[in-house]
Amino acid sequence: xHAKHKAADRLGIFNASELPTxxxxxxxxxxxxxxxxxxxxxxxxxxxxxxxxxxxxxxxxFHPRLVGPVLEGTADRFSAxxxxxxxxxxxxxxxxxNEHRVPFDQTQRKLQLRRGVHAEVPVxxxxxxxxxxxxxxxPLEGRRQAPLSAIDGRPVTRATPSAVEALLTETPERLAG
Numbered sequence: 001x002h003a004k005h006k007a008a009d010r011l012g013i014f015n016a017s018e019l020p021t022x023x024x025x026x027x028x029x030x031x032x033x034x035x036x037x038x039x040x041x042x043x044x045x046x047x048x049x050x051x052x053x054x055x056x057x058x059x060x061x062f063h064p065r066l067v068g069p070v071l072e073g074t075a076d077r078f079s080a081x082x083x084x085x086x087x088x089x090x091x092x093x094x095x096x097x098n099e100h101r102v103p104f105d106q107t108q109r110k111l112q113l114r115r116g117v118h119a120e121v122p123v124x125x126x127x128x129x130x131x132x133x134x135x136x137x138x139p140l141e142g143r144r145q146a147p148l149s150a151i152d153g154r155p156v157t158r159a160t161p162s163a164v165e166a167l168l169t170e171t172p173e174r175l176a177g
Contacts, residue, residue, distance in 0.1 A: 022151040033074060045075055049168055051131040052081045056161045059135075062087050062096075063143060065158035067136075071167075072157070080125075080132035084158055086140050090122055093137060102126050109136060111147040 004019050013019065020028070033041070048070045056064040068082035069075040087093050097104050104126035112118050122137040146155040159167070 025151075041076070044077060045070070045073060046168065048075050048079065048081055048131065049164055051128055052083070053161060053164045053168065055081060055083065055128055055133060056164065058100075059083070059085055059096075060161075062093060063140075064135075065143075065160060066164050067146075067156050067158050068134075071159050071164075080134040081128070082134045082136070084136050084138060084142075084146075084156075086138050086143050088140050090137055093124070097124065097126070111136070112150075112153075113145070113147050115148070115153075 004025075008014070008016075008019055049066075052066050052070055056066065062085035065084045066082070067084055069079045070081050085093065094104075094106070104124045107123045107125065108120045109123045110118055110120050124133075124135045124137065126133050126135075146158050148154065149156050
């Protein structure tokens with residue numbers, strides 16, 4: 001929303017009804033990428049998905065799921081690998097990171113869990129080699145119901161490690177999701 005308002009100000013648009021919807025922006029991004037994606041872009045996507053799979057294996061006791069641009073195939077060089085992890089004990093996850101000498105920052109993210117139900121959830125950010133990681137932490141019961149997407153209001157798509165492995169076997173034409 002902030003980015004839309006910033007762009008509207010630069011373009012001199014003051015009527016909010018003239019702003020594109022999140023769905024329209026997502027469609028335009030996908031169309032642009034389908035026209036201009038290079039071999040380097042495909043290689044980056046493969047690297048990010050490989051890094052995601054390695055991280056999912058590392059965090060296997062926290063039932064990780066890949067979400068966001070790396071899963072959807074819209075990731076670029078500025079994208080983080082986004083994981084949803086599940087634990088009823090955030091301190092245990094933080095201890096796990098500290099035990100493995102992974103420096104991290106903790107913040108919060110507001111998500112829509114269901115229509116009209118929002119919650120602040122913890123987010124841990126860190127680097128895995130050269131790859132930025134963004135882990136949203138849910139209680140164990142959160143595995144059953146994904147939060148709603150800010151793009152289309154449907155449950156966010158989550159991928160298991162085996163689904164990410166399957167993505168890595170796809171041809172470049174199908175990599176983009």
